[in-house]
Structure formats: structure tokens, C-alpha cells
Amino acid sequence: MKTRILFTLLVSAALALAACGKKEAPKTAPTQAPTSAPAPSSAPAGIAVSGVTAGKAIGADKKVTAPTEAFATGDTMYVSIDTTGSGNAKLDAKWTYRKGDKVAVVKEETMTINATGPATNEFHVSKPDGWPAGDYEVEVMLDGKPAGSKKLTVK
């Protein structure tokens, strides 16, 4: 009888130990999670352009300080682009000059950004000998797709 009780106790103890061992399994699962966690954060959450502004100067926050679309021949032309969202995105600015039905590319600039939230980005152009008077346009593209434009004049 004593042997039977002792056997029962040993079996119970063994089962209890096995159960304790199983409880540790979930602990290993969370440690693996962080290794796979960066995947969602590196996936582009999507960046969108929320505003395009042109002007003659920008502040430290990259925003145009005095928006205008009319420039003097010696001005630097700025275009400030506000974006929302996070991830990587390619921004392009294409500056053109229009005379009648003719169009000349003035300058094309590209930058790739890695945003973690709302950001302001700027492109600028200058011409040491002054801009010819006339009509200009700056087109902004986000990942190759049109995201806004501004018609500019130089007088």
C-alpha cells in the first residue's frame, strides 16, 4: 500500500514538473517577436504630400516664410513640400521655363527621405546671372507620381 501511495505521489510530482516546464514555453515566444517586429516598421506606412508652397526664402523649419509666386530676376526660388506619414519616399522637383509653346527644363532635383512623421522638405534654385523674365513652373513628384505644382513668374 505504502509503495502504491509513494508511486502515486511520484507520478503526481512528475506531472506537476512537466506542467511547470510547459509554462516556460510562452516565454520564448515573446523573445522571438522583437526580431520580427522591425518588419512592420520598415514597411512603408505611406507618405503623402499635404501642401506645396513657393516663395523667396525659408525658415529653419524648411517652410516658406513669405509665400509668393512672383519673383525678381535675382531671387532664389524655393518650393516647400509638407508631407505626412512615415517611411521612405522619393521627392522630385522639376523646374521649367515656358515661352509660348516652348518649354525648357531649368533644373531637376531629387531627394529620398526617411520620415518618421510629418516633415517639411524644400528644393531651391538660383541663377548667378539672374533669371530671364517670363513664366516658370515647378512640378513636384512623390515616388514618380505628380503631387503638386506651382506656376511662377519672374519680372
Place this chain on the structure above:
Amino acid sequence: MSDDMPDFSNVKGGSSSTATKIYVVVAGDSLSKIAKREYGNANEWKLIFEANKDILKDPDKIYPGQKLKIPPK
């Protein structure tokens, strides 16, 4: 281009952002050159080096194709 269109070959351009920019190294680049182009000051190369210590061990060794983070100034 036709003769009556102005010459824009001397136009200078640039860009900056409040977000981190990603710059792809090309042949002939150095951190000083990149700093001069991005910040207007070659001495700011340390900013770029500090932001890329995970991939750069030596500031004098960068390679074409490397993608460097250019932090906002």
C-alpha cells in the same frame, strides 16, 4: 533647344528636409564632400558619420552604392 530659349546651364539647385535624407554614395564621394553639398559646410561631416556608425567604422572608407542617412541640420 532652340536659339531663342535662355541658357539655364548655370542654374544651381539644392534641397533639404526636416526628415532624414537618404544619400546614395557615388564614386569620388567623401563625407566632407557630401557634408559640403548637403549642409554647405564640409566640416559637418561628423554629423553624417555619427548618424551612420552602424554601417561606417572608418569615416575615410565609404563605397559607391552605400546608402547614408543625412540627418537634418
